[in-house]
Amino acid sequence: MAEPYGESPLAARAEALADAAAPGALRLSEVAFTAQVSLRVDPKSPAAERIGTALGAMLPNQAGQVARTERVLVAWLGPDEWLLVGPEGSAGQLQATLTDALGEEHGAVVDVSAHRTIIEVSGPKAPELLAKGCALDLHRRSFGPDQCAQTLLARAGVLLLCREADPPHYWIFVRASFARYLADWLCDAAAEHHRTRSTGALT
Secondary structure, three states: OOOOOOOOOOHHHHHHHHHOOEOOOEEEEEEOOOEEEEEEEOOOOHHHHHHHHHHOOOOOOOOOEEEEOOOOEEEEEEOOEEEEEEOOOOHHHHHHHHHHHHOOOOEEEEEOOOOEEEEEEEOOOHHHHHHOOOOOOOOOOOOOOOEEEEEEEOOEEEEEEEEEEOOEEEEEEEEHHHHHHHHHHHHHHHHHHHHHHHHHHHO
């Protein structure tokens, strides 16, 4: 039997994202096919503690916090909701781990891997690029590493996550249906930095 084949939402924009880069200043790419699992559970319940123990990192309990282990990233989405992100192909194992730890307690574990893709934006000019379409204060003192926020970027609803501050490194989680629109917007917004670098290289 032939193996099923899937194409990432931004496969057709891979070259455009790469071309929008400004060497040493800005890089854009898709992080495709990550495992993404939604978790709903009472943060004060024994199940939440068991889940944290099973993951190797307790569930973040403050708005916008992100916890990380070697293989899993846990982003706070609400008082009783988290998004867990792991390597490609790990959704089933992640679901099983969460479901076993949840036990008979009230909660929900849902594979949402197909709902969103990730656009990675990094480099010294990354905050400046994102600020063109996002109202968040992206200064590292306000939005630093291991912080996330659900916000609008170029009028598209996204989950913006800061992975590193120096140099700036962001993941943008966007619904598959809006991914190409947002990729095109980012490429267009990045053109200014690309031209600036190109001009500087010639002077």
